[in-house]
Amino acid sequence: MIRFSLDGREVIAEDGESILAVAQRHDIALPHLCHKEGLGSPGNCRACVVEIKGERALAPSCCRMPTDGLQVTTNSPRAENARRGVIEMLLAEAPSAQGELAHWARETKAVAVPSAPTFEVDDSHPAIRFDRNACIVCTRCVTACRDVQGNDVIGLSARGEIVFDAGVPLGKSSCVACGECVAACPTGALRSKVDVAPEKTVHSLCPYCGVGCQVSYGITDNIIVKADGRDGPANAGRLCVKGRYGYDYPRHPGRLTTPLIRREGVKKDATLAGTSADWREQFREATWEEALDLAADGLCAIKGTEGPSGPSALAGFGSAKGSNEEAYLFQKLVRRGFGTNNVDHCTRLCHASSVAALLEGVGSGAVSNPVRDVDHADVIIVIGANPPANHPVAASFIRNAARRAHKPAKLILMDPRVTELARDASHVVQFAPDTDVLLINSLLHVIVFEGLVNEAFVAARVDGYDEAFRENLRAYAPELVEGTVGVPAATLRAVARDYASAEAALIFWGMGVSQHTHGTDNVRGLIAMALLTGQIGRPGAGLHPLRGQNNVQGASDAGLIPMMLPDYQRVADTTVRTRFADLWGAKLPTTPGLTVTEILDAAARGEIRGMYVMGENPAMSDPDLNHARAALASLDHLVLQDIFLTETAALADVILPASAFAEKTGSFTNTDRTVQLGRAAIDPPGQARQDLWIIEQLARRLGLDWRYDDPAPVFEEMRRAMPSIAGISWQRLEAEDAVTYPCASENDPGQPVIFGERFPTTDGRGRIFPVAFRAAAETPDADYPWVLITGRQLEHWHTGSMTRRAAVLDALEPAPYVNVHPEDIATLKVGAGRSGGFVEHCSTPAQPVGCAKPTVEETATFVRLCTRRGELVATVRPDAGLPRRTVFMPFCYVEAAANLLTNPAIDPYGKIPEFKYCAVKVEAGQ
Secondary structure: OEEEEEOOEEEEEOOOOOHHHHHHHOOOOOOOOOOOOOOOOOOOOOOOEEEEOOOOOOEEOOOOOOOOOOEEEOOOHHHHHHHHHHHHHHHHHOOOOOHHHHHHHHHHOOOOOOOOOOOOOEOOOOOEEEOHHHOOOOOHHHHHHHHHOOOOOEEEOOOOOEEEOOOOOHHHOOOOOOOHHHHHOOOOOEEEOOOOOOOEEEEEEOOOOOOOOEEEEEEEOOEEEEEEEOOOOOOOOOOOHHHHHOOOHHHOOOEOOOOEEEOOOOOOOHHHOOOOOOHHHOEEEOOHHHHHHHHHHHHHHHHOOOOOOHHHHEEEEOOOOOOHHHHHHHHHHHHHHHOOOOEEOHHHHOOHHHHHHHHHHHOOOOOOOOHHHHHHOOEEEEEOOOHHHHOHHHHHHHHHHHHOOOOOOEEEEEOOOOOHHHHHOOEEEOOOOOOHHHHHHHHHHHHHHOOOOOHHHHHHHEEOOOHHHHHHHHHHOHHHHHHHHOOOHHHHHHHHHHHHHOOOEEEEEOHHHHOOOOHHHHHHHHHHHHHHHOOOOEOOEEEEEOOOOOOHHHHHHOOOEOOEEHHHEEOOOHHHHHHHHHHHOOOOOOOOOOOHHHHHHHHHOOOOOEEEEEOOOHHHHOOOHHHHHHHHHOOOEEEEEEOEOOOOHHHOOEEEEOOOHHHOOEEEEOOOOEEEEEOOOOOOOOOOOOHHHHHHHHHHHOOOOOOOOOHHHHHHHHHHHOHHHOOOOHHHHHHHOEEEOOOOOOOOOOOOOOOOOOOOOOOOOEEOOOOOOOOOOOOOOOOOOEEEEEEOOOOOOOOOOOHHHOHHHHHHOOOOEEEEOHHHHHHHOOOOOOOOOHHHHOOOOOOOOOOOOOOOOOOOOEEEEEOOOOEEEEEEEEOOOOOOOEEEEEOOOHHHOHHHOOEEEEOOOOOOEEOOOEEEEEEEEO
């Protein structure tokens, strides 16, 4: 601690604390414009100067550290006049300034000489306006863009002016619209185009990916007008484009506000799903009583059927976008009210194979370490994931770790597609599609046969490391597989050595690993890497499957899985069933239920006749959409609960208008296992109702006397059912906003890093399994000679039902496209639209560091994609990060729905479809 004098009184400064920080703690308001918490203190604006006894020059307080005995005066006439003079000069240079500069002008009574704006405002970007007439070149935006988010878009020109990329307009630059520069700007030079002063602020969460960013919503007239990042454990105030600008979809004109019932005599037509057909021809408006009665009567009629049908002919799809309480009540309704375990949700389509392998290997389907544990990692592997597009805030922390000044982490990017993280990678391992097992086994071969196994850790905590395991790996020496994998043996050996010898290493993976018929085998290999090297159970060492949706972790925890009750307690276990029967006051079905894809297959066969779907859109998200849509159309009774007329809604019998994320209060569990409280910011429009209320109303009509007035009693019941969250009370969530599980008692702070001493298996030990290479279910041939990979993109999310109704997000990416390698585009003899990949202008995809990001081109030409299941046409974009004869396509565009093409073949363990690989024919289209 340092003792010094501040305006005549003795104060104490902590180590590393500036004079400005100490002054702020003592309620002394000093102007500051270049300084902002989290962005550093360059000291270049001089608005915060103070007088120090014995020093001739005034000192900038933001970057001056006190020393023992220093005498600092903030309120001397000299210091006050100097600060006022600085503000006046800045006002003269920036006549259009608003925000903090205007505030400090009022506080210091600064008066500037009026001057007219001299620069044209840059209005080229859909979300952000740049007014150089308000810019004071404080460089906050540069730091926010470069050092916080790692996007490297904003810089200084040779003349000391703010520029984007190489001096292009903002809208033509590689800006990803995260808005961090807007949040940092103290003058309004960079500001959002929607610039309305909110009447109130509500603290809540972002509704999109699994990172779980905390958000403050600004509200005016029951409309969200802005979103700012909060200092939450997962985001530290950061947001991405979806979190910052994707908030307006709840007030889209297409919002469902009245219950709808299918018109009598109007048959379901699977070909209408995904078209712009007028809903009035299919449905009529109804009262809530009529709609709920019809919904329940149809389900009860099927349940009461005698013979092999009955309860087994019913199924439910819950939602990973809803709250924990909604997921819990939904699965409870299906199990108690329907009498079946046929309940599932979208984890079946994203990380089911990860959960299967993790439960088998370490006894838990959850991540071992939070994303921000990259701060403690020496090596970071990212495989089969594209965090800058799918988890942008997580990507920013990964970039920070790779760029840190002291001992930067080695970032190893492993993917068939070279993506933007390659700029910060020490190794870019671009392997051939479908060779995941070969790649991972080659790394395991090096670990085992080069003596890199942590023998002490294995002896103490791991089973399965036997001669059979080792013998299986002999065939996967890097020199034997390098030709097939497409990666030099020397690179494979270097990667394995770096990982195994690191003090702490993390593996992140995404759906590029899990969405294969061999997805469970892929994850088994990653688990084996961690267990054999002891890279688990410590800060910076562990396994992290990046969750796709905002509450896919919580929905899985809450029991939206056909073979699991809440907390992954198996349906087939008599003791487990007995405990839940006592808790719920009824016997439970004993047979594990069907998964998402199995349910639709059973519907196509007429074995599933009725379904209740809440907040899911299988008519867009499932593989082989023609089959999925026909299966949904064949149902005798489909009840849909949603906020928009989705593609699935076109095939419903009853449509119940529900609440959007920003309209509900509930708990949500992010990819880090952190349970967070989301608060209602606005009221639902029209007759739309809370999802919990709708579930409860249906339950009552199915004979269940449920009385839950709000989410709190539901959560308290969950605590009794789920030991993992026993220590997290609703009151604690309201007070703390976020608590990480497992949390055994209310005095337990939670455990961000788990598996430190034992695994949650029966004997506390982990287990590894040998895996053999199996090719994808469908490989290229003469008729379909290319490979199709599908996935998500930065601006849109999942099936696009929310983001394509958000004005800024849809303006940024309004139309479907296909990424193709530039040389393949030339071979196809088609033109190209704007780039889909950062590495477009690199001389070689394997060496992307330092390459310029491409600018946006406006030309557009089309390609036609055909598989054995369907075809579509979309704009082509060049992406040199792709392998030759491989195409990538986002699946969110209904007018060119990628899942018309995908293969419904499933992993035998996780029952997950093979979205990431199928054979496709590509030709010039119109």
